[in-house]
Amino acid sequence: MAQLWGGRFTKETDQLVYDFNASIGFDKKLCEQDIRGSIAHAQMLAKQKILTEKEGEDIVSGLQEILCDVKSKKLEITDEYEDIHSFVEENLTRRIGNAGKKLHTGRSRNDQVALDMKLYVRDEIDELDGRLKKLLETIENIMEKNLHTYMPGFTHLQKAQPVTLSHHMGAYFEMFKRDRGRMHDIYHRMNLCPLGSGALAGTTYPLDREYTASLLGFDGPTKNSMDSVSDRDYLIELLSALSTIMMHLSRFSEEIITWNTNEYQFVEIDDAYSTGSSIMPQKKNPDIAELVRGKTGRVYGALISVLTTMKGIPLAYNKDMQEDKEMVFDAIDTVKNCLQLFNGMLSTMNFRTDKMADSAKKGFTNATDAADYLVKKGIPFRDAHGIVGQLVLHCIEKQISLDDMTLVEYQAISPAFEDDIYEAISMKNCVERRNTIGAPGAQAMEAVIRENKLYLRKNWKESR
Incomplete structure (x- = not known):
């Protein structure tokens, strides 16, 4: 059993207790971050003359080799070690001798693991940001190509008003743009270095915490050593943000699953992102969308688990906090995989624009525009609303659309209708006349797309 403690103990730890306590099975994922933090700590110790220059150089060189x-x-990370910290220190000491035992001077595993997790989360936020940006680029590309692709917009899962595919995709662009913003906020808020906080009360060694923070790319050191080793707020914020990403992906997946049905036929998913049935040869299933929708609960579970773990923990560090890692690691990996696969599915998807336009036409989505037409003729909106309701009832009885009605039929319900009603309720006019900020008209959407392109060209770290 390789462990970093034991001097005050007179007997060996029970093997079951050791195994239950050990974290090497999952915190080996932090190896690179642990070594990066240890290198910075050794450089700082040498700068402060706590280590000799030679000792500092030997430690840094040994860590880089490991x-x-x-x-x-x-070199394999095996379960003979209690955790990643003991793995690194034991192997360092084997390679460079007693100087390796001095690496832990002025720090505790408490501030060490707090640092490792922050470094890891920062790295993963960079990765997640890149995948979110790629998804946004895919959505923006679809928006740009479909300014005039008309489709029904829905409320209550019923056809409501006509929009464009560009406008519909734009709603998801805004969602994932906010998700990126949340990631950036988390990065900024968590970017203070806990190293040097010790177990909970700092240390008597003359550490230069500002220097260590600078070496590791932090904005500065944390300001309270007790909070530094017991803070997991940034993990809870991260899991909350990841849950929101998954909620957005799940909503999008639900729409794709619906659009992929025989009843809608709005989209055709590429063969590379579909699967078949073992018994029904005609089937082409939207498994990626369904799995993304299903894995959303997995990420929600991680958030609830960590919130529950933290809710009763007194200051400062407690072993309960070890339970955060597996949840966070799994949630991050799940979201990264979902973003990559969802983006692949979306970028190769075929949109059946003819089916979309036909569905908008047959769903009375232009009924509001027919009412607006009457208002412009001087009829109060409430009366116009009732007249168009009669038109819709007439169409339902005859199984036709508003576009199919004759002028005689229109005028039988209201003499205010004239030949220009057909132009007023055309899908093109219904959409293109709506050009206020945020509306689906091409003019409004072109302005949004220009803004989106400028946004996607920015580097968030340079602008924060």
Whole structure:
């Protein structure tokens, strides 16, 4: 059992207790971050003359070799070690001798793991941001190509008013844009370095915490050592943001699943992102969309789990906090995979624009425009609403659309209708006349797309 403690103990830890307590099975994921933090700590110790220059150089060189060997698989992280910290320190000491035992001077595993998790989350936020940006680029491309692709907009899952595919996709662009913003906010708020906080009360060694923070790319050191080692707010914020991403992906998936049905036929999912049935040869199932929808609950579960773990923990560090890692690791991996696969599915999807336009026409989505037409003729809106309701009832009885009605039929319900009613309720006019900010008209959407392109060209780290 390789562990970093034991001097005050007179007997070996029970093997079951050791196994239950050990975290090497999952915190080995933090190897690179642990070594990166240890290198910065050693450089700071040498700068402050707590280590000799030679000791500092030997430690840094040894740590770099360990990382290189782990990456090349020459060195395996095994369960003989209690955690990633003991793995690194034990292997360092084997390689460079007693100088390796000095690496832990002025720090505790409490501030060490707090640092590792922050470094890991920062790295993963960068990765998640890249995948969100790629998805936004795919959505923006669909928007640009479909300014005049008319389709029904829905409320209560019933056809409501005509929009464009560009406008519909734009709603998801806004959602994922907000998701990116939440990630950036988390990065900024968490970007303070806990290293040097010790177990909970700092240390008597003359550490230069500002220097360590600078080496590791933090905005500065944390300001309270007790909070530093017990803070998991940033993980809860991250899991909340990841849950929101999954909620957006799940809503989008639900629409794609619906649009992919025989009843809608709005989309055809590429064969590479579909599966078949073992018994029904005609089937082409939207499994990626369904799995994304299903995995949303998995990420929600991680958020609730960590919230529940943290709710009763007194200051400062408690072993309960070890339970955060598996939840966070799994949630991050799940969201990254879902973003990548969903983007692949969306970018290869075929949109049946003819089916969309036909569905908008047959769903009385232009009824509001017919009422607006009457208002412009001087009829109060409430009366116009009732007249158009009669038109819709007439169409339902005859199984036709508003576009199919004759002028005689229109005028039988209201003499205010004239030949220009057909132009007023055309899908093109219904959409293109709506050009206020945020509306589906091409003029309004072109302005939004220009803004989107400028947004996607920005580097968020440079602008924050």
